[in-house]
Amino acid sequence: MTEKIRQLEADLQAASGDAAKADALNELAWHLRDTDTKRAHELCGIAHQLSSLAGYAKGLAYSLRNEGAINFRLAEYQEAITKSLEAMAMFDVQQDALGRASALNTIGNTHRRLRDYSSALDTHLKSLDIRERQGDRNGEASSLNNIGTIYQTLGDHAKALECYIKSLKIMRETNDEAGEAACLGNIGEVYYDLGNYEQALGYHTEVLAMSERTEDARMQGITLGSIGKIYYRQNDAARALDVETKGLTQLQRIGDKSNQVDLLSHIGKASLATGQSERAIERLQQALAIAEEMEDKELVAGVHESLSEVYEHLGETGKSLMHYKKFHLLSSEAHDIEAANLSKCLVIELEIKLSQQETELHRLRNANAV
CATH class of the missing domain: 1.25.40.10 (Tetratricopeptide repeat domain)
Structure with a gap:
């Protein structure tokens, strides 16, 4: 706590x-x-x-x-x-x-999660404008961080870094340590995406120290996972496995299921790289069980893809093909659900806006009648 x-x-x-x-x-x-x-x-x-x-x-x-x-x-x-x-x-x-x-x-x-990046960016810019005009420095930093995430998702690393650095400056000025840690982690992820692993490691190491000091178990778990992925890319799978296992313990302690699935999947990959094929399958089966419990088709699909790759590596073509087919089917279903969710969300927004306009017109008519 x-x-x-x-x-x-x-x-x-x-x-x-x-x-x-x-x-x-x-x-x-x-x-x-x-x-x-x-x-x-x-x-x-x-x-x-x-x-x-x-x-x-x-x-x-x-x-x-x-x-x-x-x-x-x-x-x-x-x-x-x-x-x-x-x-x-x-x-x-x-x-x-x-x-x-x-x-x-x-x-x-929500729009970003549903991949409606144009609406997401427009909405976050509106939020940023309000916060700037109101002098809400912490809110401004949060909006900049979210805008940076959109640019990062779209592959515009330069704009993402620009937003993150502006956000980081404000976080530090306002002594928002939790926000600062999140922002530093995002900067680390940009450098990871760019293949600059040493710089990414520097940022994540700083975040880890901050999260340990503030007793933020979720941030510790996520950051240890990020550090493990860097070690894996640097061909040190054994070290990656050690760090990621520590991160998993933190996420299990607080019940963060979504990040557990991601970390278990990568632990499976690192286990395979160290010759521990049975452990790799065991960890991926754990990830699959959690993802299915969450009823998150996108997460389930990702685990099936990882299992397909493991069985392919082991030469078990039948099992590899089975998991690949499940990955393909669930990915398609997840995309359809995502599209349906976005459509429903847009309809909800429109209906509520129309209802509010009708209420305001009714109020104005009554006021004029008086």
Whole structure:
């Protein structure tokens, strides 16, 4: 548990009155959304109920904002869009520009995950503009980081680095250590993509030291995985295996299933490179079980692809072909689901906007009639 979380837990215990309790619940839920998503979901559910019963509009808006962000992390994309738009409508009534920017952030992340990069970039730029005008330095850094992620995904490493470096400068100026660590990790990933492994290793090593100091188990696990992949590319599979196994322990401890699948898959690859074929298959089967439990077809497809490669290496053509066929089928299904999700999300956005316009027209007609 980090010092920040300890303080927020104490604030929640000390909160008196419905509004103060709702605010404390929302604040704690927001900071737990990455590291303990299940508890964060429970907390903002309580905040939502408490705010609704008390007629506390601000608490309700922020609980919806939180729910949208958590839905995004749970891959519930339609719900993420719906909750975020509902929160935005409430923030607009309350003239809470920063709340609106935060909800836009989740919408932008959702579009990015659904590979609608144009909409994602447009949404994050709107969020960035609000945060710059409001003087929200931490929010500005977060938006720049998200914009950098889009450029990195599109292969524009120069623009990605430009955004990350701007974000990093702000994070350091505002002493946002968690944000700084995330940003440094992203810069490390850019250099990894470019094949500059020593520079990438330098950034990830710095992040690891920070995450150990702040007791951020999730960041430790992810960073150890990144360092392991660098060692693997440097033809040191044994060292990669050692580091990645330590990272897996951290991710298992906090129940981060998605990153466990990624790390288990790479541990399988490193195990094969060190001649441990049985261990490679065992780790990949573990990854497959978790991915299937999550019902994430894209993750399941990726593990089948890795299993196909392992069996091909072992000369077991039949098993290799079986897993490759599953990879191909599931990849196609995942693409179809992604496209359907994007289409539904766009329809939801349009319907909510039209509903809001109708409400405003109705209000104006009534005002003119008076």
